[in-house]
Amino acid sequence: MNVGVGSEGETLAPIRARVLSTPRLSLQPLQASDMSRYCAWFGDAELMEHAGARLGTEAARRAFRASLAMMNQPVPRAWLWVATERATGEDVGLMGLVTKSDVPEIGSIIVTPQQGKGFAYEALACIRDEGFRRLGMSVQSGCQLPTNLRSIGLMDKLGFKQVPGRPDRIHWHLDRASWMADLGPDVG
Numbered sequence: 001m002n003v004g005v006g007s008e009g010e011t012l013a014p015i016r017a018r019v020l021s022t023p024r025l026s027l028q029p030l031q032a033s034d035m036s037r038y039c040a041w042f043g044d045a046e047l048m049e050h051a052g053a054r055l056g057t058e059a060a061r062r063a064f065r066a067s068l069a070m071m072n073q074p075v076p077r078a079w080l081w082v083a084t085e086r087a088t089g090e091d092v093g094l095m096g097l098v099t100k101s102d103v104p105e106i107g108s109i110i111v112t113p114q115q116g117k118g119f120a121y122e123a124l125a126c127i128r129d130e131g132f133r134r135l136g137m138s139v140q141s142g143c144q145l146p147t148n149l150r151s152i153g154l155m156d157k158l159g160f161k162q163v164p165g166r167p168d169r170i171h172w173h174l175d176r177a178s179w180m181a182d183l184g185p186d187v188g
């Protein structure tokens with residue numbers, strides 16, 4: 001199996017993010033030309049209110065470069081996409097999987113005018129499936145502040161289950177077997 005990341009000592013292979021699409025969204029792997037939108041999103045205090053502190057310009061640039069490096073290293077440790085609306089070309093947000101403590105963590109930022117339209121679910125369901133199906137992940141995780149009620153609802157809808165962890169965070173887990181069992185044979 002092509003294995004991108006696993007928590008059980010699998011051999012890792014260099015499988016990078018590829019272009020994806022959903023009924024309403026085009027998902028393009030994050031690239032160098034995305035720096036200004038990335039910095040704008042991570043610098044937006046309202047958008048980042050429940051997702052961690054907003055980043056100043058230099059910190060956002062460092063985070064952007066670190067993300068690209070994780071995506072492009074010989075064995076990738078991040079798979080990130082910029083989503084745009086297929087019908088209009090408008091920006092929708094940034095989403096993907098980033099390896100933390102050896103387990104890929106799923107997450108998204110949807111720009112404020114595009115929230116509440118089902119875009120995070122549409123994009124992350126596609127990315128969750130890409131992670132298990134093509135990137136060969138054995139498990140995916142999630143982590144939120146307890147105040148992030150929208151994100152908690154989203155993770156629940158994506159089929160993740162809450163697990164114990166830091167008391168000041170909500171931790172989520174979805175393994176390959178549960179993904180296949182709960183989400184139907186057509187996803188495997």
Ligand SMILES: CC(C)(COP(=O)(O)OP(=O)(O)OC[C@H]1O[C@@H](n2cnc3c(N)ncnc32)[C@H](O)[C@@H]1OP(=O)(O)O)[C@@H](O)C(=O)NCCC(=O)NCCS
Pocket residue numbers: 047048050051107108109110111114115116117118119120121122143144145148149150151152153154155157
């Ligand atoms: C959390 C976030 C990604 C959700 O994006 P979205 O595109 O608005 O979410 P969707 O429209 O796809 O909704 C999916 C589910 O999320 C939950 N949700 C979304 N908006 C919600 C709201 N205002 N109140 C409660 N739950 C909400 C619901 O469970 C919803 O499913 P439903 O519509 O069937 O009820 C978005 O609000 C965001 O980017 N927030 C700022 C950044 C952030 O906090 N990211 C997560 C960091 S861990």
